[in-house]
Amino acid sequence: MDPRAAxxxxxxxxxxTGFFQAGIIxxxxxxxxARRIMVEQKAWLxxxxxxxxxxxxxxxxxANIVNLSFAFGARHRGVxxxxxxxxxxxxxxxAIVLGLGALYSxxxxxxxxxHGLAGLAAAATGLVLATALKIATPTFTHWRNIAVSVLVFAxxxxxxFSLPVTMGLVLPLSLFLAWRS
Amino acid sequence: xxxxxxxxxxxxxxxxxxxxNSTVPEIARQVVTxxxxxxxxxxxxxFAIAQAAPGPNMMIVTLIGGHEAGxxxxxxxxxxxxxxxxxxxxxxxxxxERYREARWRRVIQSALLPVTAGLVLAAAAVLVRQADxxxxxxxxxxxxxxxxWRTRLHPLWLLAGGTVAGLLLA
Numbered sequence: 001m002d003p004r005a006a007x008x009x010x011x012x013x014x015x016x017t018g019f020f021q022a023g024i025i026x027x028x029x030x031x032x033x034a035r036r037i038m039v040e041q042k043a044w045l046x047x048x049x050x051x052x053x054x055x056x057x058x059x060x061x062x063a064n065i066v067n068l069s070f071a072f073g074a075r076h077r078g079v080x081x082x083x084x085x086x087x088x089x090x091x092x093x094x095a096i097v098l099g100l101g102a103l104y105s106x107x108x109x110x111x112x113x114x115h116g117l118a119g120l121a122a123a124a125t126g127l128v129l130a131t132a133l134k135i136a137t138p139t140f141t142h143w144r145n146i147a148v149s150v151l152v153f154a155x156x157x158x159x160x161f162s163l164p165v166t167m168g169l170v171l172p173l174s175l176f177l178a179w180r181s
Numbered sequence: 182x183x184x185x186x187x188x189x190x191x192x193x194x195x196x197x198x199x200x201x202n203s204t205v206p207e208i209a210r211q212v213v214t215x216x217x218x219x220x221x222x223x224x225x226x227x228f229a230i231a232q233a234a235p236g237p238n239m240m241i242v243t244l245i246g247g248h249e250a251g252x253x254x255x256x257x258x259x260x261x262x263x264x265x266x267x268x269x270x271x272x273x274x275x276x277x278e279r280y281r282e283a284r285w286r287r288v289i290q291s292a293l294l295p296v297t298a299g300l301v302l303a304a305a306a307v308l309v310r311q312a313d314x315x316x317x318x319x320x321x322x323x324x325x326x327x328x329x330w331r332t333r334l335h336p337l338w339l340l341a342g343g344t345v346a347g348l349l350l351a
Contacts, residue, residue: 024235026236026237030236052277056273056274058199060273061194062195062200062239062262062267063237063238064200071271071274075274086267090236093234093235093243097231097234097236097243097247098243098255100230100234100244101243101248102247112348115348116344116345117344118226118312118314119345119347119351120230120233120343120344121226121229121308121311121318121343122317122319122325122347123229123321123340123343124225124340125305125308125325126323126327126329127326127336128202128301128308129305129326131202131329132301132305133326133330134330135297135301136298136299139298144295145294145298149295149298152298152299152300156206156300156303162207162210163206164196167198167296170299171292174293174295175288175292177292178288178292179292
C-alpha cells in the first residue's frame with residue numbers, strides 16, 4: 001500500500017504535534033518512540049510502510065529520524081509539510097539543549113559539575129563505542145568490509161584526513177568492491 | 182560566526198552516512214584541533230550532554246553552535262546540518278518505490294556499510310581519548326560499553342550511573 005494513497009492527508013498541525021511528541025519523549029533515541037506514535041497510536045503508517053520509509057532514511061546521509069520527518073512531512077504536504085514535521089520534532093530538543101548548554105557554560109567548571117560531567121562523558125563514550133561495535137561486528141564477516149573499515153579508521157585517526165577527503169578516497173573504492181562482488 | 186557555523190556543518194551534512202555520529206571525528210578535528218573553540222574534555226562533555234538530552238543525536242551540532250554563538254548559533258548550526266540531507270531525502274523518497282529492487286541500490290547500501298562502521302569506530306576512538314581524565318573515567322567507559330553491548334539496559338540508566346559514579350568516586 002502506498003502511503004500517498006492513504007485516505008487521510010495529514011494537516012500541518014497534525015504533522016507538527018505528532019513529531020513534537022516524538023521529539024520530547026525520545027530520550028536516548030527518538031526512533032522507537034516515533035515508531036510507536038506513527039504506527040501504533042496514530043496508525044499513520046503500517047509496520048511495513050514504516051520499515052520501508054526507515055530503510056530509505058538509513059540509506060541516505062543525516063540523522064535517521066530527522067530524515068524520516070522530512071520524508072513523511074513532504075509526502076503529506078510537500079515542502080511546508082516537511083518543515084512542519086521537522087520543526088515539531090526539533091522544537092523541544094533544541095530549546096532544551098540550548099538551555100543545558102547555557103547552564104554548562106555558566107556552571108560547567110565548578111568542581112561538583114566537573115566530576116559529574118566527566119562521569120557522564122565517560123558513560124556516553126561507552127554508548128558510542130558499544131553502538132560502533134554493534135554496527136561493525138556483523139559486517140566483519142568478509143575481508144572486503146574489514147579492509148574498507150580499517151582504511152577509513154586509519155585515514156581519519158592516523159593520517160588525520162578530513163572527512164570530505166576520506167570519503168572522496170574511500171567511497172569509490174568501496175563502491176567498486178561492492179559492485180564487483 | 183554564523184556564516185562559519187553554516188559553512189562548517191553544511192559541508193558535513195551530506196557526508197553523515199549512517200547517521201550524524203559518523204561526522205564526530207571531523208567535528209572534533211574542526212572545533213578542537215583546528216579552531217580551538219573548546220578543549221578535548223569540553224568536547225566530550227558537550228557530546229555527553231547532547232546524548233543525555235531528549236531528541237535525535239544530532240543535538241551535538243546544536244550545542245556546539247550554541248557554545249559559539251548563543252541561540253542563533255545553535256539554530257543556524259542545526260539547520261545547516263539537516264537541510265542538505267533533508268532536501269536529498271525529499272527528492273529521493275519520490276523515486277524510492279521505483280528502485281526498491283534495483284541492483285545499484287543494493288551496491289550502494291553494501292558499499293556504505295563498512296564506511297559507516299569505520300567512521301563510528303573512529304568516533305568512538307576520538308571520544309575515548311577525550312573523555313579519559315583518569316582511571317575512573319576509563320572504568321566507567323568500559324562498564325557502559327559492555328552493558329550496552331551485551332544487555333538490553335536503557336542508555337539513560339548508564340548515563341545516570343556514569344554521572345553518579347563520577348560524583349561519588351572522584
